[in-house]
Amino acid sequence: MxxxxxxxxxxxxxxxVTDLSFTVRPGVVTGFLGPNGAGKSTTxxxxxxxDAPTSGSVTxxxxxxxxxxxPLHEVGAMLEARAIHTGRTAYNHLLALAATTGIPQRRVxxxxxxxxxxxxxxxxxxxxxxxxxxxxxxASALLGDPATLVLDEPVNGLDPEGILWIRNLLKDLAAQGRTVLLSSHLMSEMSLTAEHLIVIGRGRLIADTSVAEFVRGAAGGSVRVRTEEADRLRTLLAGPDxxxxxxxxxxxxxxxxxSDRIGRIAADAGIALAELTPQLASLEEAFMELTRDAVEFQAPAREPALAKEGQAA
Known part of the structure; x- marks a missing residue:
């Protein structure tokens, strides 16, 4: 934990990072999200x-x-996968780690x-x-058979087979009762791997909740409505927002x-509905919505395309 x-x-x-409190519990994969500059790496x-905290504590x-x-038996970490001596073989790199931490060669x-x-x-x-x-x-993170894993962008550079492999590996490790903290910018992969999310922006906590609740609480979801009186219902639903x-x-x-409000409006008008289905926002849409004010670096607004030669500007 x-x-x-x-x-x-x-x-x-x-x-x-400012006054950040959270708990990463064993048994689930916890995603750690935030825009660039949010304080994830520092945390x-x-x-x-x-890094030593200026104040507060983390255990x-x-x-x-x-x-x-x-420590290697307690926490396995990967913050920078390529921080390895390039002249060593993979086996010797792991063997050196094992030898300095009392890990038997068979674990390599x-x-x-x-x-x-x-x-x-x-x-x-x-x-x-x-x-x-x-x-x-x-492999280095797993070497000590740790109870806790902290991984930063572990699927970076992996092919589809490798991505599926790491997804299943992390789920299996969590199912064994281990604590797994996973940071990634790939929202589609996070939605398939993580069950819980800790989201920060500008060094402060934005959300500490399940993936399902995070998506459900975000604006941007829509409702699919099917009815033979669509034109009349459209008029009744019209409003500024x-x-x-x-x-x-x-x-x-x-x-x-x-969907409840739409259903009441339709019922009051005597309009029969064949379908009334909430369409939840994706994790990416929810993340963009809830971190909009916490983005440190924003791209400039798109400028209109230049008029083609011979056309009026």
């Missing part, structure tokens, strides 16, 4: 004792990381097999592809009203 209590970190005048570094399995007698063979690097284990890391480097980083679109004659896509 990871527990952060009023965690804050300042670099001079800049606050990277993970404080969890692992690489892993009841202790600060540095106070564990054998086990994790190499787990991450699918058996054929490349004796090759120098400098010649590894990005995906192979990710697998080696994950209501949007009604129609791709088919008898189907309306309504934003700005709940």
């Amino acid at each position: 990871i527990e952060a209590h009023a965690l804050s970190k300042r670099y001079g005048e800049r606050a990277a 993970m570094r404080m969890i692992l004792g690489l 892993v399995n009841g202790k600060a990381y540095a106070r564990h007698r054998a 063979d086990e994790v190499i097999e787990i991450v699918g690097l058996r054929e490349a284990a004796r090759k120098r890391v400098g010649g590894f592809s990005l995906g192979m480097g990710q697998r080696l980083g994950i 209501v949007s009604v679109a129609s791709a088919e004659r008898s189907v309306l896509e309504v934003s700005g009203l709940t």
Whole structure:
């Protein structure tokens, strides 16, 4: 279990993390989300004792990381997969880690097999592809058979087979009762892997909830309505904060009203509905909606395309 209590970190005048409290519980994959510059990397570094908090505290399995007698057995981490001596082979890299932390050599063979690097284990890391480097980083995190895992962008560079592999691996590890904290910018993958989310923006907590509740609580969802009186219902639903679109004659896509409200309006008007189905926002849409005011770097608004030669501007 990871527990952060009023965690804050300042670099001079800049606050990277401010009064951040959360708990990452065992048994589920917890996604750690936030826009660029939100403070995710700083938070993970404080969890692992690489940065000292300005105030507050963070513990892993009841202790600060540095106070564990054998930290690699408690926490496996991958913050930068390619932070490995390029002249070493994958096997020797893992063997050196094992030798300095009291891990038996047979565990090196086990994790190499787990991450699918058996054929490349004796090759120098400098010649590894990005995906192979990710697998080696994950092997390093698993080496001590830890109760807690902290992984930053573990699917970066993996092919579809590799992405499916890491997704199933993390779910299996959580099912064993381990604590899994996963940071990623790939919302589609996070929605398939994580059950719980911790979302931060500008160093502050935005959400600490299940994936389902996070998506359900975001604006942007719509309601699909099917009726033979679509035109009349469209008129009745009209309002300043209501949007009604129609791709088919008898189907309306309504934003700005709940399905209960639409149903009451239709019932009061005597309009029979063949379908009334809420369409939830995707995780990506929910994330964009709830972090809109916490984005540190924003792209400029698109300018209109230039008029073609010979056309009036």
